[in-house]
Amino acid sequence: MALGVESACINHLSIEATHRCKQCGKPVCGACVVPAPTGNFCSEHCRDSYQQFAERAEELERNAPKPKRMWRFRRFILRLTIVVAVVALVVVLATYMGFDVPIVGEFVKQILIAGSD
Numbered sequence: 231m232a233l234g235v236e237s238a239c240i241n242h243l244s245i246e247a248t249h250r251c252k253q254c255g256k257p258v259c260g261a262c263v264v265p266a267p268t269g270n271f272c273s274e275h276c277r278d279s280y281q282q283f284a285e286r287a288e289e290l291e292r293n294a295p296k297p298k299r300m301w302r303f304r305r306f307i308l309r310l311t312i313v314v315a316v317v318a319l320v321v322v323l324a325t326y327m328g329f330d331v332p333i334v335g336e337f338v339k340q341i342l343i344a345g346s347d
């Protein structure tokens with residue numbers, strides 16, 4: 231697998247590298263590469279470092295707020311905004327057409343009176 235590494239293996243200067251360490255980025259040849267389920271590494275040290283990093287990242291992700299929940303919350307706010315807007319529109323229309331809307335109607339009337347000046 232050519233990765234466009236274009237440099238020699240860090241351990242064999244005469245052999246062209248075929249892999250690049252996922253952790254430190256050093257070029258290694260097929261004989262030196264340390265393959266792992268998480269990727270290819272130049273050494274076991276790098277593999278373990280990356281594994282720790284991956285586990286840490288996973289842990290952070292687990293502790294982060296769930297995006298699904300966030301989306302639900304946003305949808306709730308959106309619905310709430312629509313309901314409030316519709317209710318407000320109905321109240322304004324009702325007041326404008328002469329209906330007596332309790333509490334809010336008085337407030338809307340004030341606005342309509344102020345606007346008609």
Ligand SMILES: [Zn+2]
Nearest residue numbers: 251254272276
């Ligand atoms: Zn490495």
Ligand SMILES: [Zn+2]
Nearest residue numbers: 239242259262
């Ligand atoms: Zn090598």
